[in-house]
Structure formats: C-alpha cells, structure tokens
Amino acid sequence: MRHGMRSLTLGRGIDERDGVRFERLDFELRLGLPHGTALRLTVWEDSQSWLCLRQHQKKVGWTFKLELQLDLWDLNGPEIVRRIEATVTHGPSKVGPLDPHTEGSIRAIWSSKQRPPRKKRK
DSSP: OSOEEEEEEEEEEEEEEEEEEEEEEEEEEEEEESTEEEEEEEEEETTTTEEEEEETTTEEEEEEEEEEEEOOOTOOOOHHHHHHHHHEEEESSSSSSOOHHHHHHHHHHOOOHHHHOOOOOO
C-alpha cells in the first residue's frame, strides 16, 4: 500500500433492534499518509454494511467524509479485502477535500450487484 498503515482495529459488536440481536464486524484502518485519513467498514450479519472514508485534521476539522451504505451479499472475504486495498490505493493522496474523480473511483470499487428479490414462502 502506498499510504502505509498507522493502525488496524478489528472488533465484534452486537446491535439490538426491536428486541432482536444482530452481530456485526467493525474494521478500521488508519493510514500513515495523508495523516488523519481512516477507512471504517461495518458489516452486519445480514450483509448490510456501512463504509466511511474520512480525513480529520487538527485545527481544521473534517476535510472530507464519504459514507456509503452497502449490501455485500454477493462478496466473499477475499473480494472484500481486495476492495479495501483498492480503496486505499485509489483514495486521497493529500490532505484536503476529496476530489470528484477520487470519490467516483471509490464508489465504483464498492458497487455491487443488486440482491435478487427473496422468494415468498408458501
């Protein structure tokens, strides 16, 4: 990776909605360069996911924050890792706002086939 890695955090969490517990995986990668850039991916057991790529600078605040709601139903583990690596590779190379081309590249990396409709039970 061209940016280097400052830290990697991986955790398991439990959310509760309407009395039902849902397990989730929390992944956060903090990049060495540009400083203040982090990628966070949260995946729930039903494959619904949230990706956040953000950059925060002291005395400046948020320079950018890109959030995507995803459904990873058709992806296996190695494909998710490939997409994380591609996001870091195509991500920001400097401190400052995310340019439209970079944002479009990241959205394209995480685009996925739409989940087929569920069959009705008889």
